[in-house]
Amino acid sequence: MKRTLSLLLGLSLFAATSVVAQEAKKDAPKKAISLPAQQADVAAPKYDAKTGQINAGFAKSHEAFVAIAKKGEAQVVFLGDSITAGWAGNGKDVFKEYAKYNAANFGIGGDQVQHVLWRVENGEFEGIKPKAVVLMIGTNNVGNALHTPEMIANGIKNIIAAIHQRSPDTKVLLLAVFPRSAKPTDAPRVKNSQVNALIAKLDDGKKVHYFDIGAKFLTADGTLEKSVMPDLLHLNAASYQVEADAIREKLASLVK
16 A cells, blocks of 8 residues: 555656646747858848748748749839838838839848848749849848958849849849948948949949949938938938939939
C-alpha cells in the first residue's frame, strides 16, 4: 500500500513539474531568429526576424504588384521604398497627374536595394513593358556599415539590368537618393551623396537617365528642414508636388 501511495505521489509530482515547465516555456520571451546577412547587390527578399519567413507585408505587396504587371497596362512604373510608396499616401492627390500613363506604384516601405532587385527578378516585370520606370532606392541601406556606397550602387546597376532583361526598351529615370538628415555633414547625407556620385555614371543618355533633384528640398546652405520632410526622410504633400514639378518634363520626354 505504501509503495502504491509513494508511486502515485511521485507521478503527481512529475506531472505537476511537467505542467510548470511547459507553462514557463510558453511564457518565455521568443528570441529573434538569426538571419543571414544580405548584400546590397545580391537579390534577396525581406525576411521577418521573428519567424525566419518572408515578411508577410512585403509578400502581400509583391503579389499585388505581380498581378498588376500581368495586366500589362502601366506605361510608367514608380519603383522603390517608402518614399515611392508615399505617392499613395501624402502624395495621392499629386499622383493623379500620372493617370494618363496608367502609372503603377511599386513602392514598399523599408525596402533596400537587394529587396527591389529580388522583386524585379521574381515577377514584377513579367507581362509588363512600361515606357519608363522612375527608380529611387538606397536610403535604407545607408545604416548598414557592410553596405558600402560601391555595393549599393552596384545593386542599383543590377536592378536596371534586370529591368532591361525583361523589358529592353524601357527607359529608366534614375533619381538620385533624396537628402536624409538635417545637415550636409550628417553621416546619412554623406553616404547617400557618395552613392549618388556613383550611380550618376550609369546615365547613358539613352535608356538610363540620372536626375538629381535633391537640392529642391534644401535651403541655400544645404539644410533639410522638417517643414519639407517632417522626419527628415519622408515627404509631405507639398514635397511630393515639388518632386512632380521637377520630373514632369523629363518623364514626359521619356514616355514619348
